[in-house]
Amino acid sequence: MLTPQELKVVVSTLGQRRVWLRKSLEDNKVPASQRKEHIDSLKLLDTAMQKLANTGQKKAQNKASPPAPAKTEKGIALEKARILIAEDDEDSAKLLIDILQDFGIKTVDLAEDGKQAFDKIKTASMPYHIILCDWDMPELTGLEVHSKAKASNTLRNAHFIMVTAVSEASRIKQAVMQGVNDYIVKPIDIDILENKIKAALKIAQN
Template identity: 30%
Template sequence: MLGIVIDDSRAMRKILRGLLADLGFEVLEAGNGQEALELLQSTGRVPDLALVDWNMPVMTGLEFVVEARKIAELRQMTLMMVTTESEHGQIVRALAAGAHEYVIKPFTRDGIIDKLALLGLVPVGVL
């Protein structure tokens, strides 16, 4: 499976990349939503999963979700927000825009794995 981690923090990308790699994902990385869209367009690859931060320069995570949902090839991609935004209204906005799940930082490894399991994205035998 292919995943993409979209976060402006290198440290957070490293943490999430390692978690996904441990689950058997091949992982791409981008520092903001625009960079992610350009990367996906240039490679022609469609990730099974995108882990998306909200607060990023150039293009926010919410803007990425909205734009990704406009692109036919990316509509099948599972989107999970992984962010510090904890306000109920923000969660509702992200889910309404097309995110499938929402995880608030700080998170635990098990918390992410549990959400991925609910989405059917954890390989059998990992849990």
């Protein structure tokens, strides 16, 4: 790779050669065969000088404007998300699964009670990105699932969303105080759920 100074010298040398060729073509004493050779050489010189000039311009532009840092994608795509639903009501669970699949989410696991939920969180080979957990369940409540998973360090970076049929301020405050990331009230509004899922995945980690 030529330095700007070396590039300048090369262009100057080629320019001098170009001038000499043009003058030789003006001389009628130059044989036809040599004239053709000079014309071909002149064409090559013109092409070479143009390329060198373009190279110099690009170098100057690059020096004046350093390249912008590469953009990186953040978060997890919907189709790559891993979500656990903890819901003891069969119809509610099926509805949630259908909704998430309509969003484009492919990996959706189901726990039918609190104990199953905790066991799945604890034994998952790949940690869940989001846990949608019903509040009132057999074996363990949603809060107890969160508490046990957090205490055993198995919750990891999962975004824990509490699903509740009761929108009492005291309940919501209790969940937030315990460290639950978010909540959603039944009956579930699909648009609200989608926004919460997407927001959680934006900050999720693999």
